[in-house]
Ligand SMILES: Nc1ncnc2c1ncn2[C@@H]1O[C@H](COP(=O)(O)OP(=O)(O)OP(=O)(O)O)[C@@H](O)[C@H]1O
């Protein structure tokens with residue numbers, strides 16, 4: 451099958467109904483476009499579960515703050531369509547802002563607790579807007595499964611929470627972080643980096659991997675985090691929004707020695723790019 455692109459909810463639903471009538475299993479991979487191999491790792495994972503893969507491409511205005519990069523965010527639909535066709539994705543859903551938020555739209559969504567910290571604290575309202583659009587996409591496509599990357603780990607946890615709370619009949623699957631050869635997590639916003647900044651950006655994954663290794667071995671985490679913050683700031687990241695270790699499931703802040711599955715999370719700005727990354731901490735004494 452070749453790639454088809456639709457721009458309306460009606461056309462999306464017509465295609466999904468046809469596939470459903472044929473008994474096919476359907477996966478949705480929501481994106482904001484400017485596609486890279488991290489996105490394609492999700493479509494490949496989707497393919498292992500589903501007969502048909504839909505990728506949505508929509509830069510959602512309601513998840514950007516007033517001083518954030520909504521206007522500057524790369525919009526590259528023709529290049530995205532080529533990447534999706536090469537990856538044998540069947541359907542691209544690329545709606546307009548008016549299609550998703552028609553005149554009179556008035557519904558908001560807020561998830562407590564999980565959104566108070568990390569990117570929720572640094573980007574007020576971000577997760578409300580993200581939950582609003584992901585809920586709409588899930589209800590518009592009603593796929594069997596939807597896939598999200600662990601690069602946006604907090605986002606994945608928030609989505610799992612509201613999908614459970616709202617009884618949305620879709621299975622949510624997380625995909626591992628796809629990295630460049632030097633360790634930098636792939637991200638559409640990496641294209642904001644100058645060549646020098648791009649080299650510097652590897653510091654994030656280096657710091658995370660050193661902290662994750664030592665915390666997994668049982669070292670107390672406070673000095674590791676303090677050193678890590680200094681290292682990240684010293685190469686030019688400003689501000690460092692957070693460098694924290696939290697429980698891998700409920701995102702509770704952890705202290706001292708880590709005795710359960712956890713993750714180390716970072717967000718920091720380098721030039722025009724606010725980069726995020728995270729890594730697993732698996733204590734040596736944890737039975738998995
Ligand atoms: N390196 C990656 N590995 C795995 N999944 C990824 C990676 N980068 C993005 N994703 C996932 O792709 C989906 C769409 O993300 P999005 O379009 O925002 O791309 P992005 O590269 O994260 O962009 P941004 O730079 O805006 O954060 C999300 O579920 C996100 O977690």
Ligand SMILES: CC(C)(CO)[C@@H](O)C(=O)[O-]
Nearest residue numbers: 480481482510580583602
């Ligand atoms: C899930 C998402 C596509 C919703 O706009 C976005 O937050 C993203 O790209 O991670």
Ligand code: BAL
Nearest residue numbers: 482513514576602605
């Ligand atoms: N990848 C997360 C979407 C955002 O930063 O708005």
